[in-house]
Amino acid sequence: MNRIIISASNDLATDQRIYRTCECFNEMGFEILLIGRHGKTVLPYDKHIKIRQFSLLFNKGFLFYADLNIRLFWKLLFTPKQMLLSNDLDTLLPNYLVSRLTSTPLIYDSHELFTEVPELISRKHIRSFWMKLEELIFPRLKNVITVNRKIADYYSAKYRVPVEVIRNVPIPYQNREQKSSNVNLKQKKIIYQGALNVGRGIELMIDAMKFLPNYQLNIIGEGDISHLLRQRVEDLGLNKQICFMGRLAPTQLKEQTKQSDVGLSLEEDLGLNYRYCLPNKVFDYIHGAIPVIVTDRPLLRNLVDTYKIGEVLVNRDPKKLASTIDHVVKNKNSYRDNLQVAATELNWNKEKIKLKKIVKNIK
Known part of the structure; x- marks a missing residue:
């Protein structure tokens, strides 16, 4: 062998x-x-x-x-x-x-x-x-x-x-739209997964939560600025709305994704690596059957425009992000069929x- x-x-x-x-x-x-x-x-x-x-x-x-x-x-x-x-x-x-x-x-x-x-x-x-x-x-x-x-x-x-x-x-998920029985329907869930590093747009996500009192942001991962992000949440008094979950094994991550209402990928234009990014978390969101909000980078825009699976954030303003999140979640069902098509083709x-x-x- x-x-x-x-x-x-x-x-x-x-x-x-x-x-x-x-x-x-x-x-x-x-x-x-x-x-x-x-x-x-x-x-x-x-x-x-x-x-x-x-x-x-x-x-x-x-x-x-x-x-x-x-x-x-x-x-x-x-x-x-x-x-x-x-x-x-x-x-x-x-x-x-x-x-x-x-x-x-x-x-x-x-x-x-x-x-x-x-x-x-x-x-x-x-x-x-x-x-x-x-x-x-x-x-x-x-x-x-x-x-x-x-x-x-x-x-x-x-x-x-x-x-x-x-x-x-990803490998195709099983039971893509299955939700756990203990999901709190009164509080909508936003997910970010990936490294907690400079330029990932996590600060923008945190700041937007001030305008989303009925939402919870789950941040999954660790990185170079983990401590700074936690301090930012503390300073803004958003501890009850934002949860740092650390690194999770793939099976745990899939469950958290399926239980979410929208997934975020908001990389800044800090060099060619982010300009040409197409993060695997976006595909994880797709396979978890949740719509996405992405930054205005070429490959991310093309993915969203091609499959109609979410929205592209052009104005990197906390209030604008908050309103975009609320719009996508309220219209979540309209993305369902497109997410299914994308997951079938991108696996x-x-x-x-x-x-x-x-x-x-x-x-």
Whole structure:
């Protein structure tokens, strides 16, 4: 049996793209070894996926990445394998070196424009390091996948290599419109899921809650500005309306999504990564049968306009957001059929066919 080693730096328990990728390789008959760091969430993976997690000495910064990459290099080098898969730029170097040293095929999965994230744009020296690393390795890669066409075209034009698109869409939900019996019908629920980082529009969501007394905002995830957001809620006296739920396992996240009335994705235009974003949370909302409100970014607007599944927020004003939320929720039933169509067309059962084809063509 062929073995593939899949590596990532993020929390393995909450990255649904990695989980779906593992399931795809399992269906192809691969033995799977998933390597990453210890996270705070219980891993939901099946028994047929072997997991190796590093207990790192540092949680962030240069020393974190150095520690991870050194450990990853030696683990990859001395573990039997027939294929490697690197998730994002921060695991690419050890994967590339081991691939060259052992003549092992490598797939690179870029979940975003790594060097264009807001956290790096303002840190010139650190960004310069990652950009030089990407410029050194990327043109030498043969098998690259990413999450949408805009990012694929950007990389293809910059590095003159083919990049395939495997969209970050969910496995179809079961009982998409089923609601739990304890849902409080008097208080409508808004959901945001994803990283709590700069530029995600979470501050705008919080400020809008002042104008939505009959709504609850559930924020699911953690990130660099978690403490600042919690303090903002405290300062505004909105603790009873806004709930920080932390990181949830995928099954828990699905339940929270299905129990919500509307989902938000309000990324700011802070660099190319957010400008070309098409977050997986939007597809999760679709599969949870809830309408969406998205920021006015090209791919997000195109998705909403194509399927008529929600609204595009043009004016980033708390009162305008509040009125848009209220309008969408009051007209929630009008989006139901369109959400069903979108969920049928945008699902992992279709995307994994493309991934399997890519893998079969690797020499």
